[in-house]
Amino acid sequence: MSFLYASMFAKLYGAVLLFSLLLGASGSDDFITKYEKYNSVCRRMGYQDKRCEEREVIAFHARMSTDQKNIKNRNVVVFGTVTLNTGKAYNPTTSKFTAPSRGHYSFTWTIATYPGAMFNTQLVINGKSVSYNHVNGRVGGNNYEAGSSTVILKMEKNDVVSILSADTGESARGLWSSFSGFKL
Incomplete structure (x- = not known):
């Protein structure tokens, strides 16, 4: 049961972090820097942006x-x-x-x-x-x-x-x- 709560907490934490980063961005450079930090945190948590991966075509x-x-x-x-x-x-x-x-x-x-x-x-x-x-x-x-x-x-x-x-x-x-x- 504790794993379920930890997983839900990690997702909620990620969403709150993204929201706060995006709201606090004052300029485009600041936004990009904060977005890159958010992606870095997500990757460390094990999340990946699947759209960025190339797909093998057979x-x-x-x-x-x-x-x-x-x-x-x-x-x-x-x-x-x-x-x-x-x-x-x-x-x-x-x-x-x-x-x-x-x-x-x-x-x-x-x-x-x-x-x-x-x-x-x-x-x-x-x-x-x-x-x-x-x-x-x-x-x-x-x-x-x-x-x-x-x-x-x-x-x-x-x-x-x-x-x-x-x-x-x-x-x-x-x-x-x-x-x-x-x-x-």
């Missing part, structure tokens, strides 16, 4: 370079044409994303098929399936079909995500199929 987008046909179950689906790879965490040769740091990541993939074809996929993290996408062009007559899936994952540094075929990988339209992700 994001990628890739699409299939060519059509993919007759992909066997649990084979990697290749998205080899990279349009964005900020942070260089996506490898277009292996079609795998390796987390450069711990955090939450969002991934989306879209698969388009030709009329009469199916293409099922799954997103895996370190080889474990966590989400699926089923595209069935067999029931739509002469229509091209597409499906998208999105998943948000908590990842550790060096965890690996990729898209694998799931059961059926008959025919996917290359330029219309994509894989993307980013760190939240």
Whole structure:
């Protein structure tokens, strides 16, 4: 209980200190000096201005370079044409994303098929399936079909995500199929 009171006291003390510093400032130089002292006190208390920290940007987008046909179950689906790879965490040769740091990541993939074809996929993290996408062009007559899936994952540094075929990988339209992700 005493920790709770100490924490509340520290916050109240910080607010009172800021208020008194700002009210007592007579000129702009005096205000800046007092503001800098306030920030110094806050930093010593463990507070940080999060807006001043630069945020690590990790994001990628890739699409299939060519059509993919007759992909066997649990084979990697290749998205080899990279349009964005900020942070260089996506490898277009292996079609795998390796987390450069711990955090939450969002991934989306879209698969388009030709009329009469199916293409099922799954997103895996370190080889474990966590989400699926089923595209069935067999029931739509002469229509091209597409499906998208999105998943948000908590990842550790060096965890690996990729898209694998799931059961059926008959025919996917290359330029219309994509894989993307980013760190939240």
